[in-house]
Amino acid sequence: MSSSEDAIVCDVDPANEDWNEFKDITNIIIRKEYETTFPDEYNSQTGSFTFSTFYNNPISNPITICTTAVPSQGISIEHALLDDAAEGDDEDPKLMDEVEPFLQEESFYTDKLRTASVPTGYPLVQRGYLEQCLSSSPNWVKVGSQRCSQGYKMRSFLIHRKDLSYLHLDYNFHLKPVETLTTKERKKAPLQ
Structure with missing residues (x-):
């Protein structure tokens, strides 16, 4: 042999x-x-x-x-429960006379409020983020990235489970040796 x-x-x-x-x-x-x-x-x-x-x-x-x-x-x-609700009074609930609206004296619009809402000239959200995926079609980018992440985690788990510590899985799904072999080791390797 x-x-x-x-x-x-x-x-x-x-x-x-x-x-x-x-x-x-x-x-x-x-x-x-x-x-x-x-x-x-x-x-x-x-x-x-x-x-x-x-x-x-x-x-x-x-x-x-x-x-x-x-x-x-x-x-x-x-x-x-439904019968109890149907038998109840149809009158609107009324508050006591002593109850007043909270912050009734405060005004809604101030000078400081206007400066916060004025556009600054910097595009905080680009055009691509404004386009949302329709509810009738799946978001293929999100699904694809989840599938790639799931596949990477599963393959990495299998490599560690089989104790293949000499292999490294990169993010392009390529298995590479952890250490590069020297010329002498390559000549001795049986599979070439």
């Missing part, structure tokens, strides 16, 4: 081997409920999708509806 074949021999114990399909750091496992709940973020071709502003997916966020009954009367609490 040559020295290159010795380096390729796999471990007998599958728990000790450094790589298999499940432990591959290039794979990102996405759960199916996330793909169905957020099709605009996790699928490449989703077609047209519309969500209301306050969309709730009962699979990912279950909301249980429960009604409790007043045992003495046999009706639900909601009906009891």
Whole structure:
């Protein structure tokens, strides 16, 4: 056997081997409920999708509806509260005569107030910040940066979990050796 074949021999114990399909750091496992709940973020071709502003997916966020009954009367609490509100007086609430508005003597507009609201000539908010993403389309920049950050953290975690301290993951997702090999070490390395 040559020295290159010795380096390729796999471990007998599958728990000790450094790589298999499940432990591959290039794979990102996405759960199916996330793909169905957020099709605009996790699928490449989703077609047209519309969500209301306050969309709730009962699979990912279950909301249980429960009604409790007043045992003495046999009706639900909601009906009891609504009936009490309907039976109440329809008159507007009135304050006592002694109550006066707070800071009634103070004026709203002063000379100092005007100077604070005058534009200074410096653009505090550029045009790009004024353009907001529509509620019907996802903010792809924000989603993309979150996905990149999540992928980087996951790959970095896997590298540390497998105790591959000789590898460094940079922000371009390139794995690089921590120390550069000398010429003598490169000649001795079996895989070249």
